[in-house]
Amino acid sequence: MRPRVYGGTVSTHEVMNQPPPLIYNAFTDDTALREALTAFGGDPQDAGLVELGAMAGSEQAREWGRLANEHTPVLRTHDRYGHRVDEVEFHPAWHDLMTVAVANGLHAAPWTADDKAAHARRAAGFIMWSQAEAGHGCPISMTYAAIPALRVDPTRAAQWEAGLASREYDFGLRTPSDKRGLIAGMAMTEKQGGSDVRTNTTTAVDMGDHYELTGHKWFCSAPMSDVFLVLAQAPGGLTCFIVPRVLPDGTRNVFEIQRLKDKLGNRSNASSEIEFDGTWAQRLGDEGRGVRTIVEMVSATRLDTVLGSTALMRRALTEAVWHTSHRQAFGATLIDQPLMRQVLADMALEVEAATWLGMRLAHAVDASESGSSEQAAFRRIALPMSKYYVCKRTPGLTFEAMECLGGVGYVEETGLPRLYREAPVNSIWEGSGNVNALDLLRAIGRNPESLDAYLQNLAPASGCDEAFDTGLRDVLNALAQNPTEAPARARWLAEKMVLLLQASLLVQYAPSAVADAFIAARLRQSEGTYGVVDLGTQDVAAILDRAQVGA
Ligand SMILES: Cc1cc2nc3c(=O)[nH]c(=O)nc-3n(C[C@H](O)[C@H](O)[C@H](O)COP(=O)(O)OP(=O)(O)OC[C@H]3O[C@@H](n4cnc5c(N)ncnc54)[C@H](O)[C@@H]3O)c2cc1C
Incomplete structure (x- = not known):
């Protein structure tokens, strides 16, 4: 019998024309990311980000990502004696x-840092670390997003902020004040309505020093989090509530996890259906102001959908460039x-x-936290168009990346199927998508200063290219016709506006080769595929x- 040799020649044939293992640094290897961080006040040599970047592109992180997605969370509703526990392993x-x-x-x-570029730094870190594994980005993002919403009420924020901002991950259901670190989630969506949360039927009864909630939530991700922001109908209308999983006296709050969702992707993360039944809650913000209150949280998670999608695309592109650089x-x-x-x-332009x-x-976000109302207005309009467009482009790009690897790209081991799902x-x-496109119209209608801020951001690119100027004229013509009256055109407008914004950013900051090619491929000749x-x-x-x- 011929000897078998592993890791090199095997008995029947020689393994060749395969790439070496991909190990990279998601920070130092990402020229655009480092340039963008620098442009927006961060340090391109930031030692913490260099270290995180190395970790994100390591074999170790790839293995964690694989294991967390192959061994998906398991719901344990009861203990062996029949008591409800509602825990996820x-x-x-x-x-x-x-x-x-x-x-x-x-x-x-960023919420506790004394750094004018703290959100930009965190965004770079989120883009890098989400390349290792995307599912756990959900509770990380919700925790990031909960803090600005909690700040609606400084007393409530003071109760929770230190725990949420702690750098220690301390898993498990215990009294929040006894834990070294806390994680937050949110529960808005119900069976009868997710986009239109005004249809929420969960009720909140005022008990004097707290409220009691009764009803269901059809989607509630990361149900092992310590605290949730929840929408429910109080006597004064739809209201935001704080719902801890464990009460201050150490007893468990009523938080019944009915089942975990069997999802297309995002499989490492647990997304659940839950029921409240006399569940203890604290009001956050005034009764009837629930959407206003939780919108602070939603606008931060929307930012993370843009960053998270960028991370997925960046990882897919990296895999494609690596593979094609080593295969003949x-x-x-x-x-x-x-x-x-x-x-x-073309894919690199997208990323x-x-x-x-x-x-x-x-x-x-950094600038508006420092008091710039102009940047806050810009964020109000730029966020929905960006969320709409960048997230929509991601499935197409991950598919193209998969195809660059040929047949093996369709195989789980490469990680491309996971990115695609x-x-x-x-x-x-x-x-x-539609909701964000319509939110863009709302921003234009209700916040005219946001449109001014957006147009100012295009000024540096004005006159740089005929295709840019034509695109801008088309948008201005559409805006002149009161687009808020034409919801059917909202996607068209979102796409045009965000492409102009991306082009303007590239004209200002990226090498001319990148900006010129982007304008050619997205504004002059926009075609469907890469x-x-x-x-x-x-x-x-x-x-x-x-x-x-x-x-
Ligand atoms: C994996 C996963 C995890 C989730 N985790 C959470 C969570 O932790 N907490 C939570 O609260 N929710 C969560 N959700 C729910 C999610 O936010 C909602 O599913 C989403 O907001 C859409 O709501 P819906 O499912 O009720 O769809 P619908 O509101 O019924 O919308 C269906 C479609 O109609 C479109 N649409 C809606 N209104 C209009 C309109 N006026 N004009 C044109 N089109 C319109 C929407 O864009 C959408 O495409 C999760 C969802 C998923 C998939």
Whole structure:
């Protein structure tokens, strides 16, 4: 019998024309991300981000991601004696991912940092670490988002903020004040309505020093979190409530987990259906102001859908560039084949534009936290168009990346199928596509200053290219016709407006090869799939140079 040799030659054939393992640094290898962080006040040599970037692109993180998604959460409704426990068990890899995210402050650090670029820094970290695994980004994002909503009431914020901002991940249902760190979630969606939360039927009864909630929530992710912001109907109308899983005296609040959702992707994360039955709650904000209160949370999670989608695209592109840089077909390396170069460069444009946009939005949070009403107005209008567009582009890009790997890209081991399954969720939750496109119209109608702020952000690119100027004229014409009266055109407007914004950011900050090619491929000739528009040999080389990773 011939000897079998593992890791090199096997008995029947030699393994060749396969890429080496991909190990990269999600920070130092990401030129656009570092440039964007610098442009928006961060440090391109930030030691913490360099370390997190190395971790994100490591074998260890890849393995955690695989394990957390293959060994999905398990619901335990009762203990052996028949008592309700309503707990969810996770694979240890999930906790490892959460530990790194929390230790790096991705869940809350900017709210307590004395750093004018704290949200930009955190956004860079979120883009990097979500490349390791996306599912755990959900509770990390909800915790980040809960703090500005809690600040509606300084007394409530003081009760929760220190625990939520702690850098220690302390899993398990215990008295919040005894825990080293806390995680937050939110529960708005009910069976009869998710986009239109005004249809919520969960009721809240005023008990004097607290309220009691009764009803259901059809989607409630990360149900093992310590505290939730919940919408319910109080006597004064739809109201926001704080619902802890464990009460201050150590007893468990009523929080019945009916079942976990069997989801397309996002499988490491538990998403549940829950019931409240006389559940203890504290009011956050005035009765009847529930949407106003929780909108603070939603606008932060919407930012994270843009960053999270950027991360998925960046990881998919990285895998595609790596594979094609190390595989040959028809006598040449794939990445040197002219058509493959067009495809990869077009995808790299998508990722770079999303990166600049996401970082620009995070910068708007930094600036508005420092008191800039103009940046707050810009954020109000730029967020829904960005959420609408970047999240919608992600499934298409992850699919193209998968195809760049050929047959093996369709196989789980590469991680591409997981990215592909994950890709749609950011578009669906936190306001689905149409809802965000319509929210853009609302911003235009109700906040005229936000439109001014948006147009000011286009000024640096005005006159740079005929296609840009034509696009801007089309948008201005549409705006002149009171678009709020034409909801059917909302997607068209969102797409046009965000492409102009991305182009303007690239004109201002990116090399001209990137900006020119983006304008050519998205404003001049916009085609459905990647690699259709001829980007020119030189620009393609410059774009791909920026997308290379690893040694
Ligand atoms: C994996 C996952 C986890 C989730 N976790 C949570 C969670 O933790 N907490 C929570 O509260 N929710 C959660 N959700 C729920 C999610 O936020 C909602 O599903 C989403 O907001 C859409 O609500 P819906 O499902 O009721 O759809 P609907 O509101 O019925 O909307 C269906 C479609 O109609 C469109 N639509 C709605 N109104 C209009 C209109 N006026 N014009 C045109 N189109 C319109 C929407 O864009 C959407 O495409 C989660 C969802 C998923 C998939």
